[in-house]
Amino acid sequence: GGSPWRPSARRAAAAGALLGVAVAVKLYPALLLPAAARRHRLVVLTSAVGVVVLSYLPHVAVVGTDVLGFLPQYLSVEGYQDGGRFLLLGLIGLTGTSAKAVAGVVLAAVMIAIWRSGPDRVGVERGALWLFGTAFLVATPVQPWYGLLLVVLAVLAGRLEWLAVAAAPYILYMALFTDLAVTDNIARPGGYLLGAAVVGVVGAGRS
Template sequence: PRGAAYWAWCPAVPVEAVNNAHVDVLGVLLAVAGLGLVAAPAPGRRGREGAVLRRRAGGGLVLGAAVATKLMPAIVLPGALSGVRRVRDAVAVLLPAAAFTALAYLPYVLLSHGSVLGYLGGYVEEEGYEDPSAGSRYALLRLVLPGDWAVPVLLVAMAGVCGYVLWRGDPRRPWSGALLVTGWAFALLTPGYSWYALLLVGLVALDGRWEWLGIAVAGPAVYVTGQAFGSRGAVSATAYGAAVLLVLVVTAVRWRRQRGEGLGASLRAA
């Protein structure tokens, strides 16, 4: 019930998914369903390996449909591979996802003669992703780094987060890894559109770590108030900085509490 409330009661859902009818909500639905399918069974409920691989392949197809709907759900793919140790387990997800996406785009490629990407290149340039010194992107990185360093540091940081999820993630809860990757990607890229938050809200609803909702709120805050304050960069740095601080503080408190509970259980057992 709490997870459902995170989704249903979040203002971004009725505003962006219903009122503004952004297609992102379909991508979120497919991404959430795909992550549910690729989740490893609990230790006491392990079925035949063939059935598990078919389920993962089905999840890969659904994730491919999510990416074909809108490219952003591709960011959950590292989470879908949380804790995967065998190549065939990874291939069972990635190959169907790539095949579905490629086949979905094939008619457009054949008919458009290479213009299938549409305005994507213009969007990247317009939003300042190519030039870190422009706009309000990479706002937190630019607080502590020269603008030219923002993209390389972002790539290294995200590679580290993805590596952590792939190696230490829980295969029974791939949405937890997906939330970690998506949350930090948003925090470092600092996007300024409110409908992007739908994916993050959906992952929070699955995982339950409510502190990441602060990242989801930061984008709409920049989108709504950036012009009013005259500096989208300053608003972006403030909003995302506060959201990251919330994540770090709550994560530290939760870790200390869990550590204390584990220590207490060990002492009682002794």
């Protein structure tokens, strides 16, 4: 009795399930789905969504909409709801609703480009790196530990210049929680601006 699942489909289902586990723990790994689901799209997406839904159903049954926990407050405290967190966009005068709109358009454009690209032309690791790296530069988080996934993707994709972006939050983080003698104009976007410059220069040299 043979299984209707080919080995490649089984691997796709397993990959989707693992991504679903990651998303259930922390939302931002969902950014990897457009890169990971270009082959066996339905299998990967169904597996990932199924794991997330099944893992949250017991919580929803008990607490309802409170399952969101601190997330709405987090988005407000971190400045995403009012558009103040997008530091690089702020450098070009975009704040508030306009910053949120441009951030969404940029991220959606990269997602669509990766989704439409063939995995043979743009590998999963590189596609995931571009997606997560773009999100990192757009969202400019203050917490350095969010960069750990970016470090892994940079190494897997062989694009070590992105390590400069992963290190970008440290300047902002240290300025906020220590008495560094730097101005706000330098401390807030400075690390991200430098990281973006490194990626741009190295990428231009490679091409």
